[in-house]
Amino acid sequence: MVRSHESVVIIGGGIAGLACARRLHDRGQSFLVITENLGGRVRSSNDGAVNLGAYYVTRDYEHVNMFVERGRRIRRRPILRGDEDGSFSRSDMPLFLHPAQFVRFNRLIRQFRRRYEAFKKVCRVTSQAQAIRADPLLWELYNEPATDFIQRNQIDDVARHYLSPYAQGTAFAPLEKLTAFTMLVGVLPTIVPIFEYTFRFEDLTEGFDDSIVFDSVTRLTRSDGVHHLHTAGDESLTADNVVVATPVGVSAQLLDLGPLKRPINAHMYLLKGSLRSPWAQASVSLFHEKDDTFAIAQQTGGEILFVSASDHPDFTRYFATWEVVEHHYWNPAFHLDGTALLECDQGAGLFLIGDHNVCTLEDSYITGLFAADRILGGQ
Ligand SMILES: Cc1cc2nc3c(=O)[nH]c(=O)nc-3n(C[C@H](O)[C@H](O)[C@H](O)COP(=O)(O)OP(=O)(O)OC[C@H]3O[C@@H](n4cnc5c(N)ncnc54)[C@H](O)[C@@H]3O)c2cc1C
Numbered sequence: 001m002v003r004s005h006e007s008v009v010i011i012g013g014g015i016a017g018l019a020c021a022r023r024l025h026d027r028g029q030s031f032l033v034i035t036e037n038l039g040g041r042v043r044s045s046n047d048g049a050v051n052l053g054a055y056y057v058t059r060d061y062e063h064v065n066m067f068v069e070r071g072r073r074i075r076r077r078p079i080l081r082g083d084e085d086g087s088f089s090r091s092d093m094p095l096f097l098h099p100a101q102f103v104r105f106n107r108l109i110r111q112f113r114r115r116y117e118a119f120k121k122v123c124r125v126t127s128q129a130q131a132i133r134a135d136p137l138l139w140e141l142y143n144e145p146a147t148d149f150i151q152r153n154q155i156d157d158v159a160r161h162y163l164s165p166y167a168q169g170t171a172f173a174p175l176e177k178l179t180a181f182t183m184l185v186g187v188l189p190t191i192v193p194i195f196e197y198t199f200r201f202e203d204l205t206e207g208f209d210d211s212i213v214f215d216s217v218t219r220l221t222r223s224d225g226v227h228h229l230h231t232a233g234d235e236s237l238t239a240d241n242v243v244v245a246t247p248v249g250v251s252a253q254l255l256d257l258g259p260l261k262r263p264i265n266a267h268m269y270l271l272k273g274s275l276r277s278p279w280a281q282a283s284v285s286l287f288h289e290k291d292d293t294f295a296i297a298q299q300t301g302g303e304i305l306f307v308s309a310s311d312h313p314d315f316t317r318y319f320a321t322w323e324v325v326e327h328h329y330w331n332p333a334f335h336l337d338g339t340a341l342l343e344c345d346q347g348a349g350l351f352l353i354g355d356h357n358v359c360t361l362e363d364s365y366i367t368g369l370f371a372a373d374r375i376l377g378g379q
Pocket residue numbers: 011012013014015016017034035036037038039040041042052053054055056057215216217218245246247250266268330332333334353354355358359360361362364
């Protein structure tokens with residue numbers, strides 16, 4: 001049962017909304033989370049064994065890693081990468097043929113990692129949008145097409161053999177749709193250890209389960225100095241502060257946000273069966289950007305995760321035998337095509353959090369902390 005007036009309502013119980021709730025709860029601030037589900041794009045298969053949404057955490061995820069049980073490390077060397085000519089390789093030989101480019105890329109990605117890590121610390125006390133604007137390098141990367149960045153730094157061969165399949169596997173998009181910032185976030189796994197994980201939601205929500213209701217907010221308006229919310233369950237309530245923590249397409253229906261990044265969709269298939277060669281020999285396979293397959297990941301339990309742009313993938317190309325166990329269509333998976341930069345503080349006690357600017361679990365989590373601290377500081 002929804003109460004009639006709240007000091008704080010958080011719309012959305014994904015990682016951003018729950019991070020905000022966790023911080024408010026820890027500081028003794030009451031709130032209500034209204035959400036369609038718990039976890040949002042952190043979603044596992046019915047048996048809990050395989051992530052069908054956000055797939056990995058990196059070693060750099062300082063906050064998120066407190067709430068996950070790490071699984072298998074996805075190592076770089078055994079990853080199979082698809083090339084333009086349809087061939088697949090796990091050898092780093094193409095990089096050794098272009099040593100100067102390899103050295104340049106290494107310097108660039110390590111410099112980016114340092115700046116990005118510093119940026120995430122700044123985002124705890126400054127809004128993400130302001131933090132990006134305030135850093136000349138990050139601001140440039142945020143607005144520069146990935147393809148221009150590649151040309152400017154003369155790393156075309158590294159991009160073709162390496163960055164493109166990695167971006168395809170993590171951002172589900174060709175380089176020409178990405179900014180340099182998004183591409184670099186997507187290819188960080190080339191230097192930062194990444195792990196499969198199980199999310200421990202019970203730890204994240206410990207102590208405030210009673211403050212979560214399952215419903216869908218359909219309308220958000222403001223009058224008489226308070227926010228008015230209406231839900232699909234026909235509940236109405238008012239709030240002094242509202243934190244909108246829904247996917248950005250939904251947030252734009254609740255708020256007037258202006259231009260957004262364009263959406264990118266993905267189908268996640270969980271299969272049983274036997275893969276053909278060469279994919280059978282790799283724990284993870286990445287694909288060329290012209291392919292409509294994004295990735296194949298063999299699971300420790302024997303199942304196979306198949307990620308694709310297509311609602312009818314040609315499984316016969318990859319599998320000798322197969323059976324689809326589960327299928328989830330992310331429509332959208334995320335919005336990351338474009339340079340829109342959205343502000344957290346929307347005025348009058350209204351906050352926008354989530355992955356609208358930077359699309360990772362850790363960045364989403366930090367936006368939740370920032371909004372919570374703004375609310376706590378405003379009292
Ligand atoms: C297939 C896929 C793979 C990914 N892989 C990775 C990865 O490996 N690593 C990584 O770091 N990130 C990855 N991401 C990105 C990551 O999942 C997101 O950046 C992050 O989960 C966003 O969290 P959020 O809380 O902002 O949004 P969401 O997780 O989308 O949460 C939004 C919440 O709002 C609720 N909601 C929606 N509409 C309403 C409404 N009207 N009323 C009430 N509630 C509503 C939903 O139920 C949901 O709980 C991936 C995403 C996808 C889809």
